[in-house]
Amino acid sequence: IAGITQAPTSQILAAGRRMTLRCTQDMRHNAMYWYRQDLGLGLRLIHYSNTAGTTGKGEVPDGYSVSRANTDDFPLTLASAVPSQTSVYFCASSPGQGSRTGELFFGEGSRLTVL
């Protein structure tokens, strides 16, 4: 069982370029999330989706967009990358039901550097 698969694992990107980070889960979880993790700031929620077809803004959504066309995929797009978006990005999913709501399964992360 793969769980959460993120791609790419690492990327260097020129400022102003468009970039999509891919995330796929094989657990049929309802909820999916994108977090960024920065030294000294911890994990911060960018966008989330409670179920396929719906999305919501997290704590730091500006400059990012997401879509949830189906249960398994939750891509994160940077329309025009800026250096402040240099970070490690984690995709996560959870059953989103009752007692397992906060049990998030994380991917291995995508390290993005914007120059």
Add this chain to the structure above:
Amino acid sequence: EDQVTQSPEALRLQEGESSSLNCSYTVSGLRGLFWYRQDPGKGPEFLFTLYSAGEEKEKERLKATLTKKESFLHITAPKPEDSATYLCAVWPGGSNYKLTFGKGTLLTVNP
């Protein structure tokens, strides 16, 4: 706004030296508090869920407890393989599944 504060930021222990990590929180109507472990270069890994004050959960050398204002992660006789960053998160409940994470405690256990 939900807030989670973890202390200390870093903790260095000798193998076998027991200690506790703290997670204090401010949230309207806590529905769940969660502990995660994160190894360098990896995504966080779920450890425990606590739902109500007085609840305790155990896993190997780890025990998590919850009061109305804070949670503790007690580490008994730690081993070097327990070295990691430990993250705490809260969920206020409702139809929104967003969690708020603390910044974590970096635990180093020396042999």
